[in-house]
Amino acid sequence: MPDALPDRLDVLAVAPHPDDLEILCGGTIAKLVKQGYKVGMADLTSGEPTPRGSLDTRKKEAEAARVALGSPLRINVELPNRVLMDSPENRFKLATVFRTYRPGILIVGAGRTPAASPDHHQGHLLGEAARFYSQLTKWDERFDGTKPYRVPHLVYCPFPFDAEQRSWHSTFVVDISDTFDAKLESIRAYESQFDAERFERVKHMIGSANGYHGARCGFRYGELFALPHPVGAPDLVTLVHGSKPTAPPDVPVGQGHLPMG
Numbered sequence: 510m511p512d513a514l515p516d517r518l519d520v521l522a523v524a525p526h527p528d529d530l531e532i533l534c535g536g537t538i539a540k541l542v543k544q545g546y547k548v549g550m551a552d553l554t555s556g557e558p559t560p561r562g563s564l565d566t567r568k569k570e571a572e573a574a575r576v577a578l579g580s581p582l583r584i585n586v587e588l589p590n591r592v593l594m595d596s597p598e599n600r601f602k603l604a605t606v607f608r609t610y611r612p613g614i615l616i617v618g619a620g621r622t623p624a625a626s627p628d629h630h631q632g633h634l635l636g637e638a639a640r641f642y643s644q645l646t647k648w649d650e651r652f653d654g655t656k657p658y659r660v661p662h663l664v665y666c667p668f669p670f671d672a673e674q675r676s677w678h679s680t681f682v683v684d685i686s687d688t689f690d691a692k693l694e695s696i697r698a699y700e701s702q703f704d705a706e707r708f709e710r711v712k713h714m715i716g717s718a719n720g721y722h723g724a725r726c727g728f729r730y731g732e733l734f735a736l737p738h739p740v741g742a743p744d745l746v747t748l749v750h751g752s753k754p755t756a757p758p759d760v761p762v763g764q765g766h767l768p769m770g
Contacts, residue, residue, distance in 0.1 A: 518582070519546040521612035522666070523603070525593055525632035526556040527571040527585075528699045532715060533618050533666045535578055535692035536685025537732050542579035543688065549582040550575060551606055553632050554590035562701040573698035577691055582610070591626070595634035601651045603639035608655035614662045615640055619735070620671030629668055637663070665735040669718050677735035682722050686729040689719065726751070 520541055524530045530538065530550050541548045552571065557564050568585075575583040586606060588599050607615070617636035622629045643652075644659040665677070685692065693712060696703065703711055716730075723731030742748035 516610075517547070518549045518610045518612040520614045520616060521549045521551060521607070521610060522616040523551045523553065523632070523636050524618035524666075525553045525626065525628040526590065527552045527567050527574070528556070528696065528702060529618055529629070529632075531574050531578070531692065531695040531699075532711070533668065534616060534732050534734075535574075535695045536688045536719065536730065537616075537666075537683045537734075538580055539578045539688035539691040539695075540683065540685055542581075547582075548580050549584070549610055549612065550578075550580050551603075552583070552585045553588045553603070553635065554593055554628065555585060555587070556590055558590070559702070566701045567699075570699045570701060574695040577695040577698060579691075590628065593628040593631045593635070595631050595638055599635055600639045600642045603635060604642035604645075605652045605655055607639060607643040607660055608652050608658045611658045612660055614664060615660045616664045616666050616734070618668060619665035620668035621673055622668055622670055623672050624670065625668075633665075663737055665737070667733060667735060669714070675735075678738050679740040680733060680735045681740070682726045682728070682731035682733055684723065684726070684728040684730075685719065685732050686723065689730040692719075 520538075522530050522534060522538060524533060530552070538548055538550065555564055556562065556567050562570075571583060571585075584606065586602055588602065593599070615636065617633060618629060619633045620629060621633075640660045640663055644657050646657050649656065667675070692715070696711060696715070697708060719730040719732060722733045723729055725731075740748065
């Protein structure tokens, strides 16, 4: 862990287990760091016990993954793995983190994964609820004496295999073409969870998903995010074009968005 830690974060990303954030939005975390933002990572649990790991091993792997992404801060909320629940006590603990680091944007892993850990869905609910709890007054003793803080913005990072067909108010894709390799490096750090064979399967899955989302916006790789409200913008043209230049005048309407050839 670096010596100088930020006392206030631009972005805090939260998910249940070490390796969740790397898989969901590691490319975006690395990109935000490159852009000069202060980005923190919060694991709700240690991820243990598992058939493959140990507490000490997972802690070392999580630190190596943090270094790969460049985040200046990674914390573990130390909630119980496998039995993670959106309970009042757990809301107090996570909200204390929010009140301590006062992020401008909160990214929460979102979705229900029946074929995988139920912690994913509980972490989604817990992130939403703790954001609300963080602003509550006259309860400072339940948050280690920290002062109320309202997190201004909530962003969802959907799990790839969410069982729901959700109608998000709005979605957007972040171009991670220049940080995709850092994302893979951070996932590779979890050697206890991903041996060579398993890593190749995960690499294929992530490359396919990030390639698909990116291609829809004209990027090589992209990560999908969602908002609980419509996107607002003062300028329609800038919003529509995003980071891409306007199509040349001789490009027919409807053919200037996807790189089809």
